[in-house]
Every structure is written in structure tokens, then in C-alpha cells.
Amino acid sequence: MKVAIVIHTQSGHTTQFARAIASKFNQNGHECDVMLLRTTGQVSPGSRKFTIKNPPEIYGYDAALFGGPVWAFSASPVIKSYLGQLKNLKCKKVMSIATKGLPFSWTGGSRALKQMDQELEASGGTVLPGEVLHFFFKANQKKMNSAVERIFKAFTD
Numbered sequence: 001m002k003v004a005i006v007i008h009t010q011s012g013h014t015t016q017f018a019r020a021i022a023s024k025f026n027q028n029g030h031e032c033d034v035m036l037l038r039t040t041g042q043v044s045p046g047s048r049k050f051t052i053k054n055p056p057e058i059y060g061y062d063a064a065l066f067g068g069p070v071w072a073f074s075a076s077p078v079i080k081s082y083l084g085q086l087k088n089l090k091c092k093k094v095m096s097i098a099t100k101g102l103p104f105s106w107t108g109g110s111r112a113l114k115q116m117d118q119e120l121e122a123s124g125g126t127v128l129p130g131e132v133l134h135f136f137f138k139a140n141q142k143k144m145n146s147a148v149e150r151i152f153k154a155f156t157d
């Protein structure tokens, strides 16, 4: 299976999570690419004054994950903007992922996933339950490994 992971990251946490997921797919005979969204303009919570310089084309992929940090209790404006312009995800399994800094459950993780999932559903994807990973400087390795296992299972079962 060919899998795309498209993410926005500011400080690299979401990249770490995405790379761990990609390693799992690649070590198990799949082909998984991590693609980082690059922007120009002002990127801040709630901002729309930016342009994505390299919106990846995921037409040739069988499945895809999309993610970014939780900002101000919401999904990253960059990944939301990218998902808003995605067109046809029919016949693709898709999933939202997010990383966050605050440990409590009410600090935006579920809301961020819901916002991303709404965009994915609007594009016709088969939306799998997403994953949020908490980073306190770094991720809890055990929790990251468990999330990676759940994600891999969801796509390959």
C-alpha cells in the first residue's frame, strides 16, 4: 500500500510522530512518504494570511494521514487550509493526527481532530478514528509506540 502523511509542524513534534508512523509502514512492506507543508505569510492561530507553497498531490496514494499541532484549542490553520482544498478522497482510507502540549483532555485535541475529520468527510474519504499525541518537550515513547500500532492496525486490518 502507498501511504501519504501530509503535515504542518512548527517545532518538529508532528514530524517526529509522522516519521514514527512512516517507519512502521515502511518496515512492513508498504511505501510511506512524509510531506511537510511549507508556507509564506503570517502563520498563527486563526490566521488566513498565508499561502501553502507546496500543496502535495496525493492522487497516486492508496491511503493518507493528515496532521499538525493543536493551536488555541483548534487544528493547525495550515493543515485546515490544505484539507479545505482537497478534492476527491473517494476509495481512500484517511486519518487525522495531532500533537499537543497541554496534558488535559479538554485542551483542544478532540476538537482539532473533529475539525480535520469534517474536511476529510466533505472530500469523500473513509475516515478512520484519529490519534492525538501529547508532547512535554518530548513524547512518551510508550504512548507514541501504542499510537503507531493502533494507526497501522486501522489501515491494514
Ligand SMILES: Cc1cc2nc3c(=O)[nH]c(=O)nc-3n(C[C@H](O)[C@H](O)[C@H](O)COP(=O)(O)O)c2cc1C
Binding pocket: 008, 009, 010, 011, 012, 013, 014, 015, 045, 068, 069, 070, 071, 072, 073, 074, 099, 100, 101, 102, 103, 107, 108, 109, 135
Ligand atoms: C500558538 C500555539 C498555540 C498552542 N495551543 C495549544 C492548545 O490549545 N492546546 C495544547 O494542548 N497545546 C497547544 N500548543 C502546543 C502545541 O500544540 C504542541 O507543542 C505541539 O506538539 C507542537 O507541534 P509541532 O512541533 O509539530 O509544531 C500551542 C502551541 C503554540 C505555538
